[in-house]
Amino acid sequence: MSTDLALLRLLHLVSPTLPIGSFTYSQGIEWAVECGWVTCPADLRGWLESQLHGSITQLDIPVLQRLYQAVEQRDTARLAHWIDILNASRETSELLLEEKNRGRALTDLLIALEIPHAAAWKPLLAQSQSAAFALAAVHWHIPLQDAAGGYVWSWLENLVLSAVKIIPLGQTQGQKILHQMTPLIPAAVVQGLQVADDDIGAASPALAIASSRHETQYTRLFRS
Numbered sequence: 001m002s003t004d005l006a007l008l009r010l011l012h013l014v015s016p017t018l019p020i021g022s023f024t025y026s027q028g029i030e031w032a033v034e035c036g037w038v039t040c041p042a043d044l045r046g047w048l049e050s051q052l053h054g055s056i057t058q059l060d061i062p063v064l065q066r067l068y069q070a071v072e073q074r075d076t077a078r079l080a081h082w083i084d085i086l087n088a089s090r091e092t093s094e095l096l097l098e099e100k101n102r103g104r105a106l107t108d109l110l111i112a113l114e115i116p117h118a119a120a121w122k123p124l125l126a127q128s129q130s131a132a133f134a135l136a137a138v139h140w141h142i143p144l145q146d147a148a149g150g151y152v153w154s155w156l157e158n159l160v161l162s163a164v165k166i167i168p169l170g171q172t173q174g175q176k177i178l179h180q181m182t183p184l185i186p187a188a189v190v191q192g193l194q195v196a197d198d199d200i201g202a203a204s205p206a207l208a209i210a211s212s213r214h215e216t217q218y219t220r221l222f223r224s
Contacts, residue, residue: 009140014154020105026162028210033166041173044163052188055202059089061148061192062200067134068144083128091208094215102129115139148189156181
């Protein structure tokens with residue numbers, strides 16, 4: 001039996017133990033629970049599926065594709081362009097801060113791991129977790145489609161784990177939701193990788209409302 005090193009590197013990159021603070025964000029779920037929008041497993045799955053088929057497929061995946069290609073070509077101008085597009089598409093200040101905070105943390109980790117270009121490109125990479133993720137994926141020879149699938153899985157797992165704490169749900173129920181939604185990821189990735197430049201973008205009103213209201217929520221456990 002042979003072991004694919006690129007697959008193992010991808011598992012490392014999407015691990016919830018990666019020290020970039022993923023566990024500190026709920027992306028609006030905390031307020032959605034507080035106001036009664038998300039109160040049960042069915043609500044949570046509906047919330048996550050809406051984002052998967054909307055913002056993740058129409059924005060995050062196609063932008064990740066272009067960041068990956070920019071890294072492959074060592075095209076820092078193109079890299080900066082798509083970082084700007086992604087950050088401009090984050091609908092609230094806390095969602096933008098999350099992208100930047102996680103980008104800075106991941107960039108620092110890549111520098112510590114001596115990933116080529118991480119230090120030289122830090123001013124760019126620190127603006128976007130997706131950009132730093134793309135650099136790691138290219139360096140570790142993780143195929144684009146696999147990298148995109150891992151990116152989406154990481155997003156899904158982090159939010160389910162957050163919801164388990166907030167709603168609260170049992171760990172088994174959280175795993176059931178992951179089990180139910182995992183088969184949706186491959187099709188979302190294929191669709192996202194086919195989005196043309198002019199079609200990139202997404203509007204998620206419920207997410208924007210929940211995130212903006214979370215910014216001033218009286219008590220909260222999560223940063224976003």
